[in-house]
Amino acid sequence: GAVVSQHPSWVICKSGTSVKIECRSLDFQATTMFWYRQFPKQSLMLMATSNEGSKATYEQGVEKDKFLINHASLTLSTLTVTSAHPEDSSFYICSARDHQTLETQYFGPGTRLLVL
């Protein structure tokens, strides 16, 4: 099956620093990747849709200058949380859509971010 990896799986940082999270599709090409945020015991909240070679589309209420997304290749998208604050602490999950089977999103294992 399609495999999506995320790195790092855990990150603890000080307030004010920036954190970069990588999302890779390992065995397929993903023209579209998605970034979600999940708070404890809640469902996934879509933050942005990332298309290879173009600017990301952000959901309403998501600050694009705070959550920088780059999708430079068909297998890699990155999310950078700039000037992180404690309220940015969350579980961030990416997914990738296989361009051959456009309907299904495959999810990465997630990244737990703790901002002190």
Place this chain on the structure above:
Amino acid sequence: AQKVTQAQTEISVVEKEDVTLDCVYETRDTTYYLFWYKQPPSGELVFLIRRNSFDEQNEISGRYSWNFQKSTSSFNFTITASQVVDSAVYFCALLNFGNEKLTFGTGTRLTIIP
């Protein structure tokens, strides 16, 4: 607008019992896809099944089975002879044809008691 409702927030059953997780959806589109994902304590969402709106055949995969009924806009998931490893949060999701975004339900937390 589309919506997915998982009315069961939490379910607990004793191991080996059967359990059904309910999913009701709303959409105006005639072509759409329905999904179930499993999220174990580790956090990773595991894809379980995709069903398109034109295929109402029920599906069985081992101990898992899915009942898709367009007449009631439901896509229920049954685990037979549950096991402790089935403990997880299960999400039902909807994707309208031509749309990129998944609409998730709020999830059902399933606990299998040994």
